[in-house]
Amino acid sequence: MEENKNETAPAIASAHDDFDWSVDKRNVTSYTNEEKQKYDAAYENTFRSITDGEMIEGIVVGLTKTDVVLNIGFKSDGLISLNEFRDLHNLKTGDLVEVMVVEKEDREGHLHLSRKQARVTRAWEKIVEVHKTGEVVSGLVTSKTKGGLIVDIYGMETFLPGSQIDVKPVTDYDQFVGKTMEFKVVKINEAIKNAVVSHKALIESDIEAQRLEIMSKLEKGQVLEGTIKNITDFGAFLDLGGVDGLLYITDISWGRINHPSEVLKLDQKLNVVVLDFDDEKRRISLGLKQLTPHPWDTLPETISEGALVKGKVVNIEDYGAFLEILPGVEGLVHVSEITWANTPINAKEFFKLGDEYEAKVVTLDKESRKMSLSIKQLTNDPWSDIESKYPTESRHKGIVKNITPYGVFVELEPGIGGMIHISDLSWLKRFNHPSEYTKVGSTIDVAILNIDKENRKLQLGHKQLEEDPWNTLQETFAVGSVHEGTISRKDDKGAIVQLPYGLEGFAPGRHLVKEDGSPVKAEETLPFMVIEFDRNEKRIVVSHARIWEQVKYEEKEAVAKEKKVEAAKTKKAVKDVQGKVEKTTLGDLGVLAELKKKMEEGDGQ
8 A cells, every 4th residue: 555655646648738838929938947037036126125014105106085005116005094194184196105014915915004103103202202301392182081181292192181281270171172282291101102291390390490580589678579379377378470479477467467368369469578588498488568667667646655545455465465556556454454453353354355445555665666555544543542432440332253262352343342351251150161151243241341552452351240249159158068069060080060049169079979989970960068168269169978978977976975975974873882882792793893894885985
């Protein structure tokens, strides 16, 4: 079988085996193989040598309704869709255009060219170059996309983020579609041939150039025009034409303002003066009030010492309040100049911001720009005739203005008042705090005890309105007397005992024991014995234990006394018997022995 396979099949004879295919119709013999190869090579050399992906120029040799016929010097012409020439409105035969060889021969054997890919490639090369050099390029905003805009640069689509459109936030992207703008290429991605452009970078560079120019020409005291671009709690920022400056709130007006928006508005144009600037930090401090004279320098002659003025409360401190007489001109009402009274006054409780007051100018110093004012001097000093209006021992009604641990401050009239010491509230009761007896705002009767005109102080009393009851209580609560009392307060030292007639007594702890040994309890009512009475110190000391201790003592004394009496009787009887008996008998001896025993027992008691 293998031998049969290797054998050559016999040739099949045909009718034209003798036909010479190298002879043409004219019966002329064709080129030899060597000649044919020679002439084929010569023919091939008449065409350009091209490779796929090559950029090449071609001549438009024909135009159809759908395609452009392009001759690139190759053995066949290429067809390119007319859509790729939409940007060339006047395309005509003979025009020279650049294209890319996509394929020398596609599946159908045609030459595949593309002008679009050639443009994209050239565009990317230019974009990479301008990214390196920082050159400014023009582009057409073609459409809006998520987060920004699409920009055609050199025929290639690039991305313009919304944050890179302008230095100010942009919300309406549609207004830029169809516009030709200038950009900087700020980012490229070689792998996916993607580029990000920015219009904001151009604006910032222009602003920076303007800023450097403005900063180089700045001088202190220079007056510039600015536009308010932002208002904050502490001031306003002004655009000075490429550079920002801060107008601090204290430099807006000579008068006090709570917020810059009270006098300034956004986009308002102002003339301001340069107060200071820092080249390194690029900070410029501006002033507005400095363009007008200081109010203290143009103070009216009507404002002088002794003059009456009106002002608005613009600041309150612990030591007083500041009244604004004119914008930038303030005076201090010290707490001591609020009222003629010598009682402490809290300025923050007396004054309210924004309230207006009339005051008298006490002192005026234009050089230091200080003014002291007085409200109390608008009225006569009530202390000038205090002795005649409030003589010692006179009685009056007053209002409780303040309560402290040591006394009660009472106002008799505006500017006149004094203090009732806690010990002068009651003859009989002792208070831990005056608030146990009265409260702020209550009306109370007082007696004038003493007048200190120099220090503007009155010593007042309340208990002095009645006679001292201790003068008549000494007999009622004599030492040894027993009274019913109730425990009102109790501690480790003893207890306060409420006694008749509103009196209070003190029982030491050791005197608060009952007969059965149990302690006396709070709120318990029991008999108490007075063991000490001090009228000068208004002090009564009582004891419950002394009552039952004294009863036991008296019982013991009675028993002892009775035994002594019995012993005395026995002793007398023995003497009587001894005197009568002349002779002793055994019976008498027995009686005497018994009597002697009783006597001895009596002596032992």
